[in-house]
Amino acid sequence: MLKLLSSVRITVVCLFLLFVLTFWGTMAQVQQGLYAAQERFFASFFFLAGGWFPFPGAQLVLWILFINLVAALITHFKKQSGWASIGGKITHIGLILYFAAAFFIFHxxxxxxxxxxxxxxxxxxxxxxxxxxxxxxxxGASRQVTALDSKNFKPGDRVAFNNPDFTLRVAQYYPNSDAYDNGSSPKPAGIISLDAISHIAGKPMDKEREKNIAGGVFDLSFGGKSLTLLLFGAETNPTRVAINGKNYYFILRHKTFPLPFALKLDRFKVAFHPGTDMAKSYQSWVTITTGSLTRQVRIYMNNPLRYKDYTLYQASYDTDPQGRQYSTLAVVKNSARLLPYISCLLVFLGLALHFLTQAIITKLRL
Amino acid sequence: MNFLVLSLAILLLTGCSGQQQPRHYTEVVSQTPQARTVPAPVQKPADNPHAGLNMGANLTPDARANLQKMMAEGQDPHSGIDMSAFAGGSNGPAEPSPYTWSIPKGWKQGPAKMMRLASFYKEGDPDAVDCSIVVLPGTAGGEEANIKRWMGQVGIDLSDANYQKLLGSAQTIQTQGGLQAKVYDLTALSGAAGKSMIAAMISTNGTTIFVKMTGVGQAVKQNQAQFLELLKSLAPKN
Structure with a gap:
């Protein structure tokens, strides 16, 4: 069984399938969008090619390849126990660690x-x-936020804020939606929403996930009252509701993550290609504050800011109607960031040892 | 090793947990209101259909800033724009529209979206079609660039034959306000089930008005009469 699992044929077939999936998935991103293509080709175990033919997804192929490598390593250990095979073993361990790194980074x-x-x-x-x-x-500028992921909201669910002042239930939740007013008629009584929004309707998901705008209809109960709260994800301001003499601010927004530091943009500079609106380069000067320590850093192309598990890249910029420029920094948190480097080092070490031992053996035989 | 054990434990716990618990955190934000707008993720210059064109050459500073913002956010500049750019004045929804129109029977006007002069939808079926009126300064890239972009948006093959076919099918309509509109009907090329569009371009007073309706081909065709009614009612304010 172990011999079968460690077959080099499986390795070759898996590598070929990965080649096909990478090429196919990359091409499909043009039509299907980045996220849809990633889910279909790379995050799946199976998908239907042409709508009927089951084709293995990258996740399945990688698991098989992982098992194949582990089996090969065990077989290798069993067959060759001498110091001459140490390089090959280290290389295998390095490759397996690559898979582990991919698994942890993915999740x-x-x-x-x-x-x-x-x-x-x-x-x-x-x-x-x-x-x-x-x-x-x-x-105010500083606020204590209580938040729940809205991904799994279902009609009838109680929103688990556990606040004694109010109860919130999901009446409808749409991962992609549009908001409408009531025409020339006034907003119906009992509806709380921003602007003139009186109705939120779902619409098909956009293939580019970041273009979807969530919308929700919630039943809000407090002090014997029952109101309908309409929240539309495109609204950047929260909806205020006075509950038991206190002001509560509700908002449906992109998930927000607290950072272990404060970041201030001191200066932003963009340079254009002459005579065009195409940016040639853009860079941000930021101050990062952690406790009483501050550090000033310039972030620009291929020169990110690294802080513990966080890496901040210069991603894009925009300008508001008043001409004020804004910098967008991509924030990547990766707790397993060192694993690929360790794997790479192990593979290098293993191969170096392998070639060295083979050279010594060859020389001794001569 | 500790890291691996911890990660596995987290995965198992997240996989097995029932009702999710609320997250509590302190948010400290010092930003102007404009900065709270949500930008799209990285937009590479190569994704920009206007890359290489000097789109801002003849614009007012406000209009130029607006256009740059939309391009940076990956938005379709012709699906909506802040009218302050057109008016050359300050930003804000209070800016009066320089045009008037009549809402066709069976349609409703949607809430004033920041980037559009007006939006319309079908009463009782708000998702059937999406119609908008947008005004851009100057030529807004010109006829050819816009038509090719529209064809790309609804997935019509950008071949010369299709382009010529669309150009040939353009209809010229005079609105009640004396504006000359060129109407491009993409339904013949996209089919009844595919995404489709009818769009009109009006060049007047150094600006370009876009009246655009998108939806599934069949729905666009069914709402064509209302679209033309809306277009014909368009007139400059005195």
Missing amino acids: LSRESYVHLGEGDSTNVSTSYTEWELAYWQEQ
């Missing part, structure tokens, strides 16, 4: 962004695609 890393104008600062980053329902009481 544990997180991508988000911060969006700052010159002089602005923040201690949170925002998800590109995930949404949360959040509320707070103080509407």
Whole structure:
């Protein structure tokens, strides 16, 4: 059984399938969008090619390849126990560690962004695609936020904020939605929403996930009252509701992650190609504060800011109607960032030892 | 080793947990209101259909800033724009529209979205079609670039034959306000089930007005009469 699992034929077939999947998945991103293609080709165990033919996804192929490598390593250990095979074993362990690294990065890393104008600062980053329902009481620069991921909201669910002042239930939740007013008629009584929004309707998911705008209809009960709270993800301001003499601010927004540091954008500079609006280069000067320590860093192309598990890259920029420029920094949190380097080192070490031992053996035989 | 054990424990716990618990955190944000807008993820210059064109050459500073913002955010500049750019004045929804129109029977006007002069939808079926009126300064890239972009948006093959076919099918309509509109009907090329569009371009007073309706081909065709009614009612304010 072990011999069968460690067959080099399996390795070759898996590598060939990975080649096909990589090529196919990359081409499909043009039509299907980045996230849809990633899910279909790389995050799946199986998918239906042409709508009927089951084809293995990258996840399945990688698991098989992982098992194949582990089996090969065990077989290798069993067959060759001498010092001459130590290089090959280390190489195998390095490759297996690569798979482990990929597994942990896939499941544990997180991508988000911060969006700052010159002089602005923040201690949170925002998800590109995930949404949360959040509320707070103080509407100031600093606020204590309570939030829940809205991904699994179902009609009838009680939103588990566990706040004694109010009860919130999901009436409808749409991962992608549009908001409408009531035409020339006034907003129906009992509806709380921003602007003239009186109706939220779902619409098909956009293939580019970051373009979807969540919307929700919630039943809000407090002090014997029952109201309908409409929250639309495109609204950047929270909806205020007075409950038991306190102001509560509710918002449906992209999931927000607290950062272990405060970040201030001191300066941003963009240079254009002459005569065009194409950016030639853009860079951000930021101050990062952790406790009483501050550090000034310039972030630009291929020169990110690294802090513990966090890496901040210069991602894009934009300009508001007043001409004020904003810098967008991609924030990647990767707790397993060192694993690929360790694997690479092990593979290098293993191969170096292998060639060295083979050279010594050959020389001794001569 | 500790890291591996911890990670596995986290995975197992997240996989097995029942009702999710709320997250509590302190958010300290010092930002202007504009900075709270959500930007799209990285937009490479190569993704920009106007890359290489000097889109801002003849714009006012406000209009130029607006256009740059939309391009940086990956938005379709012709699906909506802040009218302050057109008016050359300050930003804000209070800016009066320089045009008037009549809402066709069976349609409703949607809430004023920041980036659009007006949006419309079908009463009782708000998802059937999405219609908008947008005004851009100057030529907004010109006829050819816009038509090719529209064809790309609804997935029509950008071959010369299709392009010529669309150009040939353009209809010229005079609105009640004396504006000359060129109407491009993409439904013949996209089919009834595919995504489709009818769009009109009006060049007037150094600006370009776009009236655009998108939806599934069949729905676009069914709402064509209302679209033309809306277009014909368009007039400059006195």
